[in-house]
Amino acid sequence: MIISKENKLTVKQLHKVESIVGEFDCSIQVIYGAHRNIYAIIGDERSELMVNRIEGLTYIDRVDRMESVYKLMDVRSELAGHRSSLGGVKVGEEPLIIAGHCTIDPKNPGYLYETAAAIKEAGAHALRGGVWKPRTTPHSYQGDTKTLDTLLEAKARTGLPVVTEVMDEEQIGIALEANIDMIQIGTRNALNYSLLKQVGKRTAGTGTAVLLKRGRHMGPIDEYIAAGEYIVSKGNPNLFFCPRGTLPGLDGYRNHPDESITPLLKQKTWAPVIVDPSHSVGRSMYVPACCLASMAYGADGLIIETHIDPARGIGDDPVQSVTPEILQRIIKDARTIWNLSSRYTGSS
Ligand code: PEP
Numbered sequence: 001m002i003i004s005k006e007n008k009l010t011v012k013q014l015h016k017v018e019s020i021v022g023e024f025d026c027s028i029q030v031i032y033g034a035h036r037n038i039y040a041i042i043g044d045e046r047s048e049l050m051v052n053r054i055e056g057l058t059y060i061d062r063v064d065r066m067e068s069v070y071k072l073m074d075v076r077s078e079l080a081g082h083r084s085s086l087g088g089v090k091v092g093e094e095p096l097i098i099a100g101h102c103t104i105d106p107k108n109p110g111y112l113y114e115t116a117a118a119i120k121e122a123g124a125h126a127l128r129g130g131v132w133k134p135r136t137t138p139h140s141y142q143g144d145t146k147t148l149d150t151l152l153e154a155k156a157r158t159g160l161p162v163v164t165e166v167m168d169e170e171q172i173g174i175a176l177e178a179n180i181d182m183i184q185i186g187t188r189n190a191l192n193y194s195l196l197k198q199v200g201k202r203t204a205g206t207g208t209a210v211l212l213k214r215g216r217h218m219g220p221i222d223e224y225i226a227a228g229e230y231i232v233s234k235g236n237p238n239l240f241f242c243p244r245g246t247l248p249g250l251d252g253y254r255n256h257p258d259e260s261i262t263p264l265l266k267q268k269t270w271a272p273v274i275v276d277p278s279h280s281v282g283r284s285m286y287v288p289a290c291c292l293a294s295m296a297y298g299a300d301g302l303i304i305e306t307h308i309d310p311a312r313g314i315g316d317d318p319v320q321s322v323t324p325e326i327l328q329r330i331i332k333d334a335r336t337i338w339n340l341s342s343r344y345t346g347s348s
């Protein structure tokens with residue numbers, strides 16, 4: 001990873017660096033930060049001579065060589081200074097709250113408008129709404145591109161940034177064209193490396209946030225962080241991790257709640273953690289406890305399925321969604337725990 005003296009290299013300086021690394025069969029990937037760009041060396045960066053020649057350039061501060069499998073995501077990486085944001089809302093001032101439907105109902109767009117207004121009133125920062133849905137069986141409702149208009153209309157009415165899941169390249173293109181503020185990669189695609197690379201590449205330099213759910217069959221924590229590295233290494237550092245429960249589920253819950261992975265993630269990587277309690281416990285009655293536990297574990301935010309009238313929702317909404325009234329209480333209590341747990345920040 002090359003650290004320049006100024007925030008960004010000029011085109012001419014970048015060409016010079018590229019020509020040096022090219023001699024050693026490496027290339028440069030630019031990671032576009034809001035204020036500072038980082039220049040990742042792709043390839044075998046161990047050559048002493050290559051590093052010396054780059055460090056010899058007057059506009060280069062240093063070359064960091066990280067041995068970790070996820071050198072960009074590592075807490076020691078220069079990217080650790082990156083402050084992720086969602087539609088202008090920066091992480092770190094209060095818990096970042098995303099709320100809204102599991103699935104947007106193509107027949108009843110009005111529900112999403114009502115939910116959007118109510119979650120805004122409750123204090124949420126962003127609206128979620130599933131346009132395209134990964135369903136266990138092909139016989140269930142698969143989503144509908146037309147519902148993207150409903151999501152955009154809800155955004156226009158409330159001014160809330162919006163979040164939706166994409167599962168393939170065509171959907172990435174449509175979502176970016178529509179200026180979706182955060183793209184979600186669901187649990188099923190958490191290890192779909194081609195999709196992760198595409199998302200990183202196509203969102204690079206756009207400011208679009210990416211929410212990477214934890215794969216429900218994922219192995220070691222490093223596998224999860226390395227999946228994030230696929231996105232960031234293609235140029236977009238605006239990444240958020242999202243534990244959402246793993247399988248096998250804990251009896252009575254949809255999955256095995258995994259909000260407790262939060263401090264471990266934070267020890268190893270700099271990317272913020274937004275916990276999804278809804279898919280983790282899978283029942284609205286358990287969602288508040290999971291939210292508050294997540295805050296105690298140091299999560300930066302929550303993504304909570306919420307519906308103005310859960311019983312009339314589709315997809316997961318009838319079982320998992322909380323009402324805006326419950327959401328409001330969760331947000332209030334989440335802030336209290338956030339303030340309490342921040343007392344422990346930095347303690348060992
Ligand atoms: C969702 O957010 O509605 C969803 C399907 O998420 P996951 O990939 O975590 O199951």
Ligand code: MN
Binds near residue numbers: 102103305315316
């Ligand atoms: Mn859902």
